[in-house]
Amino acid sequence: MNFPVLLFDSKTGRLIAKTKTNIFSKYKFKNIPVGVYVVKVGKFTKEVSVSTKNIKLDFNLSAPDGLMHHSDRFVYNAAKEIEEQTKGKDPGKNNQELMNWIAGEYYSYQGNTERKLMLCPNGVFYDSSESSYSGTMSDAGGNQTGAWGSGSADSGNGRWAIRGNKQSGTITFCYKGKDCNTVKYYAMKDNCFKINGITFCYKGKPRCR
Numbered sequence: 001m002n003f004p005v006l007l008f009d010s011k012t013g014r015l016i017a018k019t020k021t022n023i024f025s026k027y028k029f030k031n032i033p034v035g036v037y038v039v040k041v042g043k044f045t046k047e048v049s050v051s052t053k054n055i056k057l058d059f060n061l062s063a064p065d066g067l068m069h070h071s072d073r074f075v076y077n078a079a080k081e082i083e084e085q086t087k088g089k090d091p092g093k094n095n096q097e098l099m100n101w102i103a104g105e106y107y108s109y110q111g112n113t114e115r116k117l118m119l120c121p122n123g124v125f126y127d128s129s130e131s132s133y134s135g136t137m138s139d140a141g142g143n144q145t146g147a148w149g150s151g152s153a154d155s156g157n158g159r160w161a162i163r164g165n166k167q168s169g170t171i172t173f174c175y176k177g178k179d180c181n182t183v184k185y186y187a188m189k190d191n192c193f194k195i196n197g198i199t200f201c202y203k204g205k206p207r208c209r
Contacts, residue, residue, distance in 0.1 A: 001020075001021055001022065001023050001025065002020045002021065003020060003021040003025070003041070003042070003061050004018060004019075004020055004041075005018065005019050005020065005021060005027045005039065005040070005041050006018045006039070006040040006041075007029050007032070007037055007038070007039055007040075007101055008037060008040065009035070009037060010035075010036040010037055010038050010039075010040040011036070012048055016032070016037065017029050021080065024130045031171040033050070034050055034051060035049075035050055036048070036049050037049075038049060040059055041059040041066065042059075042061055042066075042067030043066075044059055044065075044067075045080060046059075046060070046066070046067065051128070072133055089158065089159060089174035089175075089176075089180060090159075090170040090174070091123070091159050091160055091161035091173070091174045091180055091199065092161055092172055092180075093161065093163060094161035094162060094163070095163055095164070095169075098162050098163075098164065098165070098166070098169070099119075099121055099123070099161070099162050100121045101166065102119060102162060102166075102193075103119045103120060103154050103205075103206050103208075104119060104182070104202050104203070104204065104205060104206050105117075105118050105202075105203045105204050105205070105206055105207065106118075106119070106193070106200035106202055106203060107200065107201060107203050108198050108200045108201070109201055110198065110199070111129050112140070113129055113130070113131040114129065114130050114131075115127070115128070115129045115177060115198065115200070116128045116129070117195070117205070118208070119160065119206060120206050120207070120208035121206065122208060123159050123160060124156060124157070124158070124159060124160075125157065125159070125160040126155070126156075126157045126209065127156055127157070128155035128156075129153065129155075139165040156175045156178075157174070157175070157176055158173060158174045158176045158178075159173075159174045160172060160173050160174070162185075164185070166187060167186060167187050168184070168186035168187065169184075169185060169186075170182050170183065170184055170185065171183055171185050173196065183195060183196035184196065190201070
C-alpha cells in the first residue's frame, strides 16, 4: 500500500504520470494517449505499448524479474499454456453444453473479501481473491490516535469440468500443480450461483481466447 508507481514516455524519458498503490497493492493510470511508455515500480521497469484497450501489468517485488506470471494476460491469451502445464490433471467427465451455458466472468463480495472467477468454455479457469482489513488505534482515554489497514491476495488457474443441469450439479477444479477438487453448485436468482458455499454473480461473457 502507498508504493509509488511511475509512468514515463519511452522516447523522451519524460515523467507522464505517477500514482501509488492502494490497500490491495493495485494502481491505475487513466486517459493515457496511444504510445509507448515505461512503467517503473521500485527497481523494476517494464516497457508497454498502449493502444485502444486497457492493459494489466502486474509486478512482484520479490520476483527476480519483477513480473507476476499469474496476471490476466496469462489466462486470457495463453489458455494453451495453462492446459499444457496442467497436463495429467484431468477434471474428468464433462457436459460441454452445460459448460458453454455457464461460462462467464463472475464476482463475489462477502464481508471484506472480493472474489473473481473466470470460467472459459474451453475448459480453462482462473480465480482470484482479495481481502482487506482496517481499524483504528485509541489511547487509554478513548481518543483515536491512528488508523491501520492491510490486505492480502491469492489467485490460481487450471482446468475445470461440470456435471449436472442448469439448476444444480458439481464442478471439478484442477488447479495447476495441485489436486483436483469437486464442489457443488446450484442456481440462484439474478444470474447468481452458489459454488462451494460462495455466492458468485454473473458479470459478463468470459474474456478467453
